[in-house]
Amino acid sequence: MNASDPQFWMMIASIVIAVCFVVMAIALIAVALIARKALRSVNEVQQKVEPLIDQVNQISGQGKAIAAQFNELSVNLNSASKNFAESSALIKEEVAELKVLVGHTAVVARDKVDLVSTTIDRTQNQVTTTADFIQAKVVEPAAEIAAIMAGVRKALEVLFAPSPKRIDRAYHEDEMFIG
DSSP states (O other): OOTTSHHHHHHHHHHHHHHHHHHHHHHHHHHHHHHHHHHHHHHHHHHHHHHHHHHHHHHHHHHHHHHHHHHHHHHHHHHHHHHHHHHHHHHHHHHHHHHHHHHHHHHHHHHHHHHHHHHHHHHHHHHHHHHHHHIIIIIHHHHHHHHHHHHHHHHHHHHHSOOOOOTTSOOOHHHHOOO
16 A cells, blocks of 8 residues: 555554544543542432432421421510519509508507507606605504504503513523523
């Protein structure tokens, strides 16, 4: 075969095309192997990520439940603070009324203490006056009468007493015993 022959060039072109097809086939096989490895890696990653996605979905559900409970808690706290404000207003009113009542009670108690003090002073003066009167009009004359009566009694005892025993007479031992 000759280089000037067109068949030679056709054959060379055919060989080049065949080599190109072989290179393309090898490249396609290499791309297929790489694609299969990539697909396996993607499948492994997917298998590892699926539990995480499930956990994320569960956490999302729990987050929604927590948000619902938080909303309910917020409503309850709002109601509680409203009730607390109302209770606080009622307590303030009651305290104001109690202050007025305590003030009035203090005034009345002070007046009653003054009245009792005056009554005690008056009663003490009356008791002292009565005691002095009784002392002067009853006790002193009664003491004088008692002294007079004691004197009269002694006088009567002396007048009506038996005559004394003679000293020269003998006494029994019992009569001699003093004590």
